[in-house]
Amino acid sequence: MKKTLKDFNFKGKKTLVRVDFNVPLEEGKITDDTRIRAALPTIEYLTRQGARVILMSHLGRPKGQVVDSLRLDPVAERLANLLNQEVSKVDKCVGKGVKETVAKLRDGEVLVLENTRFYPEEKANDPEFSKRLAELADVFVSDAFGAAHRAHASTVGVTAYLPSVAGFLMQRELDALGQVMENPEKPFVAILGGAKVSDKIGVIRNLLNKVDYLLVGGGIANTLLAASGYEMGESLVEEDKLELAKELIQEAQESGTELVLPTDLVIADQFSNQANYRVVPVDQVPEDWQSLDSGGPETLQRYTGIIKQAKTVIWNGPIGVFEMDIFAKGTNTIAAVLAESNATTIIGGGDSAAAVKKAGLAGKMTHISTGGGASLMFMEGKPLPGVIALDDLA
Ligand code: ADP
Ligand code: MG
Secondary structure: OEOEHHHOOOOOOEEEEEOOOOOOEEOOEEOOOHHHHHHHHHHHHHHHOOOEEEEEOOOOOOOOOOOHHHOOHHHHHHHHHHHOOOEEEOOOOOOHHHHHHHHHOOOOOEEEOOOHHHOHHHHOOOHHHHHHHHOOOOEEEEOOHHHOOOOOOOOOHHHHOOOEEEOHHHHHHHHHHHHHHHOOOOOEEEEEOOOOHHHHHHHHHHHOOOOOEEEEOHHHHHHHHHHOOOOOOOOOOOHHHHHHHHHHHHHHHOOOOEEEOOOEEEEEOOOOOOOOEEEEEHHHOOOOOEEEEOOOHHHHHHHHHHHHHOOEEEEEOOOEOOOOHHHOHHHHHHHHHHHHOOOEEEEOOHHHHHHHHHOOOHHHOOEEOOOHHHHHHHHOOOOOHHHHOOOEOO
């Protein structure tokens, strides 16, 4: 167990908080502020406790350089609106000017530092840079679950120099994901989709013997079907992963997990929302057609039946190219069945979360992780560097 906000007295303390403010921007405007809202409970708790709050986050991929369009000013502005409180912002993360601004902070005030990824030292987890960040504060709070799979200066480096505790969002993620991975109520079902098997090998291996059913869809299913001997036409198949896919199928057969593959597919004559499309059994994909949705009616009926009996369901990866309406049926059906289910339902993965939100069903899930890569790593059973680095409860 990690120390949390309740384990520290923040009154008057300069508190460095790593948040995940990596929001989508279009022409300088924030198009979705979910991530900022997700950090509010921690920030509001800290200000109420009288902390002097110093927030830091990355935004986009500036690659270690100052990129004006990726400054955190619009984020600070939105945060001020959401908190209904003044929020100051500096154009750097470290240095004399930043120190001076921090020194002027009063209890309950909030400051936002510049995009941490303007500094190459951030991703390099540079000790000197970490130390300079840490020197701004008395204590570190990590609330950026979405960045916890990366060992960077702002997620891990600073913990070498400061007492370090988990924020509420971090705690909620660890509780929700930890509970299902360590102590799931059975039957336990996993749904795995997405484009590539190679992204999900670790997850598949870790889930074998843990889950009762592993329902597969999307591009992953295409590769597993190809490995089972089916002709997949123009479908996305990772040719160089076929041997590995065969191994995974073999491992599944020897495990206590039933690996379930689609039996019918939505295929199309091109990768386009204007394509001609129809449903075929898995053994009838024409040479020049491709499977873009694993949600054939027979498959969906089978998957739905299994999900309905589950007490715990985790879902990572859409089972079709849900971004195009004509290939969203499978993904939307899964989302709807999960929404109706009484099981504990956990959504991990950026695109899966987006699909659930797009279907308007976000409120019906037990937990939607805010971290794509981090939740994937969690499902792989690997410890997250940004979590390990936090102080343990004595
Ligand atoms: P998540 O972000 O939830 O972990 P992934 O990033 O692994 O999910 O995969 C999501 C992507 O997989 C989506 O962009 C979707 O279009 C794509 N995808 C799903 N099914 C297929 C398919 N049959 N062929 C090609 N791409 C697919
Ligand atoms: Mg993704």
